[in-house]
Amino acid sequence: MAQIIQADSISAPPSPLLDVKDLKTWFPIQRGIFSKIVGHVRAVDRVTFSIQKGETLGLVGESGCGKTTLGRTLIGLETAMEGQALFNGRDLVTLSSRERRHLRRQMQIIFQDPLSSLNPRMNILDIVTEGIAQFKMVEGGREDHAKRLMAEVGLDKEAIYRYPHEFSGGQRQRINIARAISLRPDFIVCDEPVSALDVSVQAQVINLLMDLRKSHGLSYLFISHDLSVVSNIAGRTAVMYLGTIVEQGPTSDIIEDPLHPYTKALIAAVPDPGKAKIGEREERLVKGETPSPAAPPSGCRFHTRCPDIMDICPRVDPPDFSHETRLVRCHLYK
Amino acid sequence: MMVEGKAHNGRLLDVEDLIVTFETDEGIFRAVDGVSFAIEPGEVLGLVGESGCGKSVTALSILRLIPGPVGKIAGGKIRFQGKDLLELPASKLHNIRGQEISMIFQEPSAALSPLHRVGRQLVETIRLHRKMDKKAAWEMAREWLAKVRIPDPEERMYAYPYQLSGGMQQRVMIAMALMLEPALIIADEPTTALDVTIQAQIFKLIRGLKRKDTSILLITHDMGVVWEMCDRVAVMYASRIAEKGTLEQIFNAPAHPYTRGLLASIPKLTGAKGKLKAIRGQVPSPFEYPSGCHFRDRCPHAFDRCAAEVPPLYEVQEGHRASCFAAHELVGKPPEAE
Ligand SMILES: Nc1ncnc2c1ncn2[C@@H]1O[C@H](COP(=O)(O)OP(=O)(O)OP(=O)(O)O)[C@@H](O)[C@H]1O
Ligand SMILES: Nc1ncnc2c1ncn2[C@@H]1O[C@H](COP(=O)(O)OP(=O)(O)OP(=O)(O)O)[C@@H](O)[C@H]1O
Ligand SMILES: [Mg+2]
Ligand SMILES: [Mg+2]
Numbered sequence: 001m002a003q004i005i006q007a008d009s010i011s012a013p014p015s016p017l018l019d020v021k022d023l024k025t026w027f028p029i030q031r032g033i034f035s036k037i038v039g040h041v042r043a044v045d046r047v048t049f050s051i052q053k054g055e056t057l058g059l060v061g062e063s064g065c066g067k068t069t070l071g072r073t074l075i076g077l078e079t080a081m082e083g084q085a086l087f088n089g090r091d092l093v094t095l096s097s098r099e100r101r102h103l104r105r106q107m108q109i110i111f112q113d114p115l116s117s118l119n120p121r122m123n124i125l126d127i128v129t130e131g132i133a134q135f136k137m138v139e140g141g142r143e144d145h146a147k148r149l150m151a152e153v154g155l156d157k158e159a160i161y162r163y164p165h166e167f168s169g170g171q172r173q174r175i176n177i178a179r180a181i182s183l184r185p186d187f188i189v190c191d192e193p194v195s196a197l198d199v200s201v202q203a204q205v206i207n208l209l210m211d212l213r214k215s216h217g218l219s220y221l222f223i224s225h226d227l228s229v230v231s232n233i234a235g236r237t238a239v240m241y242l243g244t245i246v247e248q249g250p251t252s253d254i255i256e257d258p259l260h261p262y263t264k265a266l267i268a269a270v271p272d273p274g275k276a277k278i279g280e281r282e283e284r285l286v287k288g289e290t291p292s293p294a295a296p297p298s299g300c301r302f303h304t305r306c307p308d309i310m311d312i313c314p315r316v317d318p319p320d321f322s323h324e325t326r327l328v329r330c331h332l333y334k
Numbered sequence: 335m336m337v338e339g340k341a342h343n344g345r346l347l348d349v350e351d352l353i354v355t356f357e358t359d360e361g362i363f364r365a366v367d368g369v370s371f372a373i374e375p376g377e378v379l380g381l382v383g384e385s386g387c388g389k390s391v392t393a394l395s396i397l398r399l400i401p402g403p404v405g406k407i408a409g410g411k412i413r414f415q416g417k418d419l420l421e422l423p424a425s426k427l428h429n430i431r432g433q434e435i436s437m438i439f440q441e442p443s444a445a446l447s448p449l450h451r452v453g454r455q456l457v458e459t460i461r462l463h464r465k466m467d468k469k470a471a472w473e474m475a476r477e478w479l480a481k482v483r484i485p486d487p488e489e490r491m492y493a494y495p496y497q498l499s500g501g502m503q504q505r506v507m508i509a510m511a512l513m514l515e516p517a518l519i520i521a522d523e524p525t526t527a528l529d530v531t532i533q534a535q536i537f538k539l540i541r542g543l544k545r546k547d548t549s550i551l552l553i554t555h556d557m558g559v560v561w562e563m564c565d566r567v568a569v570m571y572a573s574r575i576a577e578k579g580t581l582e583q584i585f586n587a588p589a590h591p592y593t594r595g596l597l598a599s600i601p602k603l604t605g606a607k608g609k610l611k612a613i614r615g616q617v618p619s620p621f622e623y624p625s626g627c628h629f630r631d632r633c634p635h636a637f638d639r640c641a642a643e644v645p646p647l648y649e650v651q652e653g654h655r656a657s658c659f660a661a662h663e664l665v666g667k668p669p670e671a672e
Contacts, residue, residue, distance in 0.1 A: 063505075067499075
């Protein structure tokens with residue numbers, strides 16, 4: 001039943017823009033006056049995936065499963081303990097800070113909390129053109145460039161002299177997007193980039209990101225808890241649970257025929273406005289409590305909540321099994 | 335307290351003709367322009383509308399948190415349990431905040447201090463409003479972290495906000511707002527970072543609050559959340575109320591072209607991919623709101639009269655009002671027709 005598709009064994013595929021292997025980012029838990037380390041939050045725990053040039057990888061999973069930490073590690077805002085992350089062939093994990101600064105222009109992040117990531121003392125003009133000054137890119141009218149960016153994200157062009165607190169939540173989120181795309185990077189980590197936007201503005205921003213992908217060959221890691229958003233933008237999707245990726249493959253396959261029991265529950269729970277309410281869909285929601293990421297369950301991490309649990313599950317941590325177009329980390333697909 | 339509330343047509347909160355202005359370098363504009371709505375005890379009112387239409391400003395007005403001197407409540411009345419909050423002395427208002435009305439802010443960093451551990455912040459909030467010793471307050475705070483489904487609640491009491499995920503920070507704010515069991519919770523996009531499973535657990539928690547008559551003003555752009563949680567819905571567009579009615583009226587028989595476009599552009603999990611459907615055109619800047627109906631530039635049904643007059647909130651069905659001259663014709667047609 002299982003089928004091994006090892007892309008690189010078939011033909012020579014283009015080498016991916018980003019190739020992540022066994023990446024691990026743990027946070028120490030410190031206690032007492034001597035800040036003794038008493039354990040680790042295993043936020044990202046042996047994660048493997050790749051992103052091709054011009055591709056969008058969706059990243060979904062429940063709150064606290066490690067999505068932001070993974071994205072921040074790639075950008076260099078958190079430090080990986082182990083593993084490899086090759087960006088255009090260079091390993092981001094072992095990069096010196098000088099080399100890292102150099103890559104900054106090529107890799108950007110749209111932060112999850114727009115308010116805390118915008119400097120309150122800088123006006124929008126300075127915020128969205130900061131990188132440009134820093135990287136000595138074509139000066140050619142800073143104002144014009146800023147106004148163009150504002151228009152692209154659907155904001156008032158004349159508002160570039162205003163400060164972050166003078167905008168609404170969704171407007172601030174779009175200022176973040178404008179800043180991230182201002183340098184025309186190769187890769188953007190989008191961390192819940194449209195979570196504060198109404199559907200219409202959301203559609204406009206997603207369409208903008210898709211256009212940039214086409215015209216500039218941009219690649220995205222697109223983090224969202226909203227599967228319907230991901231399904232509209234990401235060709236492939238990775239599903240994360242408690243620090244690990246449990247399933248990855250083409251988005252349409254994952255949505256139409258989820259394999260991992262966690263993915264199944266995730267998709268069954270998507271609300272359908274105008275149809276059944278959560279109360280009526282309750283039996284389909286993931287049962288039980290989220291385990292502690294500092295002491296994840298033995299064997300398969302999902303076994304404590306899995307409706308299809310087998311004897312082997314609490315004992316053996318499943319590897320990634322290859323199943324048609326997909327990788328699934330579940331003993332059912334051995 | 336309840337008796338007092340009941341005395342005013344059974345309404346807990348009554349917002350009438352609210353006008354809020356901001357003064358910027360470019361000039362003065364109305365962020366909220368003549369907004370009226372009411373909330374009854376135990377009711378959940380959803381406030382929806384596109385980014386920048388004035389939802390948060392409306393919410394902040396209720397607690398008089400509009401940042402002055404640039405921002406000003408320039409008109410209207412806000413009655414809570416019969417008292418006019420806009421006339422109340424600051425000391426009285428202070429008692430109401432947190433105790434009777436609590437607020438969940440749109441961005442966690444607006445409410446949580448980055449300098450203090452979350453446990454301490456929760457304990458201080460409790461002790462500000464309840465006579466409780468530190469230990470009991472600590473215990474209560476830890477229980478609330480567990481109730482909002484934060485794993486390792488004991489451990490997390492010692493965490494600084496930056497050590498929590500976005501969704502966890504949001505849940506700390508939710509715990510902070512719920513734990514004093516206020517009469518009114520103003521929740522500004524409270525679940526934007528939460529997946530549906532945790533969302534459902536939080537909604538169950540809110541419905542199960544001891545005080546059964548807690549009312550909620552729920553601001554959200556997520557029509558899924560509206561559908562799960564709300565009894566009634568008010569739709570805002572460019573500083574004004576476009577439409578209001580019961581949940582069923584808004585979802586099944588939307589009468590305002592903006593609401594209809596909004597419902598038609600909800601992204602679907604399955605079905606056609608590619609370009610998403612957006613309402614045509616752009617939301618104008620507040621300095622460029624057109625005369626008459628603010629939506630007319632983007633409206634497929636606009637005609638001469640829309641430029642000349644602001645459409646009143648016509649009652650199209652009992653309890654269902656829409657600010658559109660075509661409301662009576664549109665209300666019977668399915669929104670897919672847009
Ligand atoms: N302090 C301020 N100074 C100047 N203008 C402001 C200020 N706060 C808000 N505004 C403006 O007032 C209008 C309404 O803002 P508000 O925050 O209420 O929007 P919203 O409906 O909550 O939008 P979102 O869904 O994006 O959060 C916007 O045009 C915004 O730019
Ligand atoms: N700087 C930090 N120090 C310690 N722990 C951290 C830190 N940053 C994140 N964590 C922990 O790592 C885990 C994963 O957090 P992360 O922010 O990556 O989750 P997420 O998947 O983005 O969740 P959400 O959807 O809620 O934003 C959480 O348990 C969180 O508390
Ligand atoms: Mg996150
Ligand atoms: Mg807002």
